[in-house]
Amino acid sequence: MTADQPQGTPADRARWKRYIADERAEAAVYRELAARREGEERDILLALAAAEGRHEAHWMALLDGDHDGIPRADVRTRLLASLARRFGSIFVLALAQRAEARSPYSSDPHATAAMAADERIHGEVVRGLAARGRRRLAGTFRAAVFGANDGLVSNLALVLGIGATGVPAPVVLFTGIAGLLAGALSMGAGEYVSVRSQRELLEASAPDPGAREALVDLDIDANELALVYRARGMEPQDAVEQAALVIARVHAAERTPAPTDAIGAVEHDDEAVGTGMSAAISSFLFFASGALIPVLPYLFGMSGLAAVVTATVLVGIALLLTGATVGLLSGASPLKRALRQLAIGLGAAAVTYLLGLAFGTSIA
The missing domain is CATH 1.20.1260 (Ferritin)
Known part of the structure; x- marks a missing residue:
């Protein structure tokens, strides 16, 4: 060149x-x-x-x-x-x-x-x-995704199962609305109790702030603080060295209150856990929005096979969207997550539809 x-x-x-x-x-x-x-x-x-x-x-x-x-x-x-x-x-x-x-x-x-x-x-x-x-969004997002998917799948299964028995369309509609309300309330209450219980368990494991006041009177040569660090998972020698360092800092400060991290901490992420009320509201709203979709054809006067097919298609699209969203947020393949969500949701609904056909008359 x-x-x-x-x-x-x-x-x-x-x-x-x-x-x-x-x-x-x-x-x-x-x-x-x-x-x-x-x-x-x-x-x-x-x-x-x-x-x-x-x-x-x-x-x-x-x-x-x-x-x-x-x-x-x-x-x-x-x-x-x-x-x-x-x-x-x-x-x-x-x-x-x-x-x-x-x-x-x-x-x-x-x-x-x-x-x-x-x-x-x-x-x-x-x-x-x-x-x-x-x-930052893990706690609320988890409740939202679970709520939406539960609403989509459970109410589609309910609507298809009842519809397949051959009952009139108004019965299917009111059954779907009842399923929406019952499920949304149950999901909201369940998420609130679940998140509150999780936060209470984490708070019970957090160090007692009042225990720091005792550090100034501990024997620097034979103190019990090392046992605290060992109980928190630190190796014995590391615990002894850390305890000696903390006690020396406390004594050097001339009885100034000990640092807030002196007792050791159990790490947990409050943002990831979320709050009980935000999780409950998200779960309620997203379950209700998901559960509404399979009911829409009956709300607009459809019945029989046309309503069943329309409800299934609408729910399938929603499942693809929620699956793709989870895939994007997790850094994974949106397509794979979307197809997985679709297969699981429609598979569960298909079981109740077949049972409805077996125990009912005809949807035509």
Whole structure:
């Protein structure tokens, strides 16, 4: 290759230009997300954008500054940028996590090993940022997803099972409405009790703040604080060393109240647990919204096989959407999660429909 000849084959140069387009779009995603955040998260996202800029510079160097013919980024990356501008949500971070995992740099001979490593680490950085958002919505989101799916599946099964026996359409309608109300109330009450019980169990394991007052009078050579740390899971020698350090700090402070972490702590995430009332409300509303869908055909005057098919199709679409949403938030394949949700939901409904046919007359 002479000095006047461009580096790489035409195919190589076209690929490098695609990389540049994607790097620019990914950097834009991180900057858009950073604009909606503050503090540490903002700094991390801006650092990711700067790293994408370094990668862009690498490909531009190979192209000798040739800016002509830079294409648009691929559809996925453009979608990410659009979502980041409009929402800046956990969904975008979850999608970005998947995008980083698909980087081709590890197999591209023109990418450096450092660039391939960067992309792998970027995926972990984004996973960590997404995990913060997942923790913030975990408790309420769990109740919402479970509520919606329970409403969809249980009420579809109820409606199909009753409808298959051949009873009049009004009976199916009122049965579905009764199932909606009973299930929503039950789910809401159950979630409230469940979350409250979980929080109470965690609070019972938390250290007693009043116990810190006793630390100033403990014998620095033979104190019982080491037993507390051992009870919390620390190794004996580590517990002794930590106890000695804490007691020394307390004595050096001349009877100033001990640090709040002196007794040791049982780690638990209040955000992930959620609150009883928020979980109950989410569960009630989402169960009701899910349970309403299989009833809609009967509300609009449909009956017989047409109502059954319409209800099944509507619920199937809703199951696909909820499954895909869970997949996106978990960083997994939305399609696989959607199909799994669909198979489980319609499978359960099919059982009650067949039982209704066996014990009833005809839906025609």
